[in-house]
Amino acid sequence: MKALVSLELDKYSVENVTLAGPRAGELRIRMAATGVCHSDVSVINGTLPLPKPLVLGHEGAGVVAELGEGVGGFEIGDHVVLAFNPTCGKCPSCRRQEPQFCSIGAPDGKMLDGTSRVKLGNDELGVMQFLGCMAEEAIVPAISAVQIDKSIPMDKAALVGCGVMTGVGAVINTAKVSPGSSVAVFGCGGVGLSIIQGARLAGAARIIAIDLADNKLEMARQFGATHTVNSAKENGVLQCKELTGGEGVDYSFEAVGIPQLMIEANEAARRGGTVTIVGVGKLTESVPFNALMLAMSGKTVKGCYYGDANVREDFPKLLNLYRAGRLNLDDMVTATYSIDDAPQAIEDLLSNKNARGVIVYE
Ligand code: CXF
């Protein structure tokens, strides 16, 4: 089968690989759609330090094709969205209702039992986030799959597996944005646009979108931004202050993973406001906080991983919002690609072309 593989740092190519069957606790998924996310690029360029060679892809939806030994609760033909974090339900994080921090396995390219299911020739390949779902098929832990209604188009469903869950979750679960409030979003990629949609759903009165690219700002408006700032031309922080009577916004979000933007998101929030850091930056970079102002400003600075989601509850909720016409996933998918064109999809991501590009399979 074909898969998008990163063989070495800064390289990616479509390769013909072989897949072993599912072992105990695993599913074989015939992929229907895989979203192309900036974190795939972060793996390619080493920002996320996963060992290579490795099959990319962590935002996908597909159909259950085979059950490994002992897997209950699934049937062949079930439609599933894949979570990029397995959730065991038993570890301390799962028991304290924080399944996004489930400690069953650290993503190191291997499956949960420490072995691999994918080969290129005789060489074993790793997979991203226990999934490696930018491929025609994937072997995944059953505890990484969430059943969904079969009526939902798979290219839309796939987005819920990463970008949309992360963005909407950051607003609803992490920041808990309240109706009538003001929100600033730094960075309008797939996650930033989902934050904007979340803020709209939460009833924010002002949603200020900040990005360097005019086409992204146009999309931001389409998804609910009330104001846009092109930070190549204007100062995002000053605009946030100006639009809030000098105070700063109630809630600000950073959705890229760049220290300078995290600083700006902090500056854009009002005293007592909430700053949510969603972007995943480099391990080698840090953000300073001012020793006087941290206490004086009384802001809450929160990190947000996977939209603080409980995927088993939150994926179906997001898809219900989609079916109710309140979460716009249709316009998020601005291009689809075959697996052969996956490298083009990565290039289009790098040139900011899409809200989301999605790989679809026959
Ligand atoms: C990431 C977070 C770090 C691990 C891979 C997935 N989230 C969104 O892309």
Ligand code: ZN
């Ligand atoms: Zn992602």
